[in-house]
Amino acid sequence: MKASLDAFLACEAGYDEANTVLFGVPYDSTTSFRPGARFGPKAIRSESFGLESYSPYQDRDLVDYKIFDGGDLELPFGDPVPVLAQIEETIGEILDDGKLPAMLGGEHLITLGAVRAVKKRYPDLVILHFDAHADLRAEYLGSQLTHAGVMRQCYGLGAEIFQFGIRSGDREEFVWGRDHVTTRMFDFEGLQKLVKKLAGRKVYVSLDLDVLDPSVFPGTGTPEPGGVSFQALLDACLALRGLDVVGFDVVELAPMLDASGVSTAVAGKVVRELLLAFCK
Ligand code: MN
Numbered sequence: 539m540k541a542s543l544d545a546f547l548a549c550e551a552g553y554d555e556a557n558t559v560l561f562g563v564p565y566d567s568t569t570s571f572r573p574g575a576r577f578g579p580k581a582i583r584s585e586s587f588g589l590e591s592y593s594p595y596q597d598r599d600l601v602d603y604k605i606f607d608g609g610d611l612e613l614p615f616g617d618p619v620p621v622l623a624q625i626e627e628t629i630g631e632i633l634d635d636g637k638l639p640a641m642l643g644g645e646h647l648i649t650l651g652a653v654r655a656v657k658k659r660y661p662d663l664v665i666l667h668f669d670a671h672a673d674l675r676a677e678y679l680g681s682q683l684t685h686a687g688v689m690r691q692c693y694g695l696g697a698e699i700f701q702f703g704i705r706s707g708d709r710e711e712f713v714w715g716r717d718h719v720t721t722r723m724f725d726f727e728g729l730q731k732l733v734k735k736l737a738g739r740k741v742y743v744s745l746d747l748d749v750l751d752p753s754v755f756p757g758t759g760t761p762e763p764g765g766v767s768f769q770a771l772l773d774a775c776l777a778l779r780g781l782d783v784v785g786f787d788v789v790e791l792a793p794m795l796d797a798s799g800v801s802t803a804v805a806g807k808v809v810r811e812l813l814l815a816f817c818k
């Protein structure tokens with residue numbers, strides 16, 4: 539019999555031997571518009587059956603790396619506080635075991651749990667944030683812990699934040715953002731230069747897939763027209779090779795919002811390329 543199809547692509551190493559640990563966070567309770575991101579991780583795994591483990595872009599193959607897929611976290615309903623605590627604990631364990639955490643969302647708030655764990659261990663942390671949305675709201679609908687304010691919360695932990703692809707947010711977010719984070723609007727210009735500047739720094743990469751144009755990636759809770767192409771995102775991901783990445787996430791796929799399944803295929807391919815870019 540063949541190995542289980544449940545794991546993402548060729549990520550079938552055992553935990554102990556793995557250098558990289560992939561896991562899913564099926565959470566979307568603070569989604570403000572169209573929910574469904576909780577189904578993202580499972581969809582990425584099952585659709586990865588249609589994806590090759592070999593990347594012609596990088597001439598690398600997932601079969602050559604030791605990656606463990608730990609499945610999805612079992613989460614309490616609703617309240618983000620215990621969910622974030624569980625993510626922080628999980629990421630912390632992976633880091634303390636000397637492995638690279640790779641987290642599949644789920645909505646974007648889950649990044650906060652990961653950054654809490656990473657920042658504790660790497661105080662000098664830089665976050666690279668690709669997104670259509672600034673995610674800098676001080677609060678949203680009366681709550682501080684939402685996908686729309688996740689980078690504001692990460693800033694509050696003391697991380698230095700560089701954003702790319704941003705094209706949506708309220709005025710207050712942009713006004714605040716000017717003084718506190720570095721934002722490249724609409725595209726990835728300046729990324730190559732930044733990567734050189736970040737030599738020697740520990741970097742966490744947070745990729746909200748809605749940075750892509752909805753024509754490429756309609757399966758998401760808050761689609762925002764005017765986004766980047768798949769090729770542009772791929773080039774940006776490949777530009778990150780060589781950075782000292784200590785963790786990353788790919789969030790905001792809501793597979794049921796795209797009946798064609800293309801959004802899930804896009805997400806899976808992005809995950810493959812990031813794994814191959816950052817795995818040691
Ligand atoms: Mn986001």
Ligand code: MN
Nearest residue numbers: 670671746748
């Ligand atoms: Mn977004």
